[in-house]
Amino acid sequence: MKSAAAVTQANALHMARLYEQSPLCVALFDASDTVRYANPAYCGMYGMASITGLSWADLMRHSFELGVGSAIQTTDFEAWLSSTRSRRGKLPFRAFEADLTDGRWLYVTETVDEQGWMLCVAFDITAMRVSERTLRQDRDGALRAAQTDVLTGISNRAHVLQQLDLRLEQLRTLHQPCGLVMLDLDHFKQVNDTYGHAGGDQVLRHFAHLVVGTLRRDDGFGRLGGEEFMLLLPHIEPQALEQAVGRVLSLVRQSKPLPQVPAFSYTCTAGLVMLDAKQDVIENMRNADRALYQAKALGRDQMVWGSSLAA
Numbered sequence: 320m321k322s323a324a325a326v327t328q329a330n331a332l333h334m335a336r337l338y339e340q341s342p343l344c345v346a347l348f349d350a351s352d353t354v355r356y357a358n359p360a361y362c363g364m365y366g367m368a369s370i371t372g373l374s375w376a377d378l379m380r381h382s383f384e385l386g387v388g389s390a391i392q393t394t395d396f397e398a399w400l401s402s403t404r405s406r407r408g409k410l411p412f413r414a415f416e417a418d419l420t421d422g423r424w425l426y427v428t429e430t431v432d433e434q435g436w437m438l439c440v441a442f443d444i445t446a447m448r449v450s451e452r453t454l455r456q457d458r459d460g461a462l463r464a465a466q467t468d469v470l471t472g473i474s475n476r477a478h479v480l481q482q483l484d485l486r487l488e489q490l491r492t493l494h495q496p497c498g499l500v501m502l503d504l505d506h507f508k509q510v511n512d513t514y515g516h517a518g519g520d521q522v523l524r525h526f527a528h529l530v531v532g533t534l535r536r537d538d539g540f541g542r543l544g545g546e547e548f549m550l551l552l553p554h555i556e557p558q559a560l561e562q563a564v565g566r567v568l569s570l571v572r573q574s575k576p577l578p579q580v581p582a583f584s585y586t587c588t589a590g591l592v593m594l595d596a597k598q599d600v601i602e603n604m605r606n607a608d609r610a611l612y613q614a615k616a617l618g619r620d621q622m623v624w625g626s627s628l629a630a
Contacts, residue, residue, distance in 0.1 A: 354378070355436075366387045388419060409539055435554060476544060498555050499551060500551075501610070503615070507519065527548075530548070588621060591622055591623070592625040
């Protein structure tokens, strides 16, 4: 009689062989959003024999530049990437429809486990009731709009608070730690007063895209309003959280967001906490806010912990 381990291994091999033969498009991404497995149908969407080892962002860049795979309709790829990342992998399960450059239409599911790995499965629904496709597109578009900050393209207040609620529940049930960071652009009123609201908007978009470039797939990032942002970093310990926020502050400090004003630079301030399972969403946010205002009082362009986990 085979051992349980041997049976499990045999079943996994059978499943892998079936995936290789299946018309379903199947891919597995690790927590860093790097492809660990993709079956021939999935690779074929992008005109490649293998995509293992590519990051999702690089795969999308390949798709956009060569006009294969995902139909990415934008004149600003980096802005599209930031916006799409704000929704990708933030929920344990998500389903949506997507079109390909070859005219096919896919139904896509994303399933994320507690370690942040994601299983993507897509199947062709091109032949399914074309008359209803516009209605489904409008539905998906309305959902994206309801989750997206119009100016920056990242998560809006409602969407990032939904993610905060999920991370707090995961802390309570699965004991998964999560860092919460409040970020505020320093002296932003002066930016608006000096360079106008168009210049201020340019700085806000620059900040959003800069931060997105530092994040892992399951990190959450949203604009709460004005120049205030919230960052959620799950599966992280305090020291790593502090290092991640330090990188953000350093990148902002060195950046030049206004090409028309090369001498202009700006900074931001951060308040950090680790989520506390004994407190609700509002209390956790209040703790991070207190730390943010303490950091401002100390002179800005720095981070302060809002708990006993002092830097």
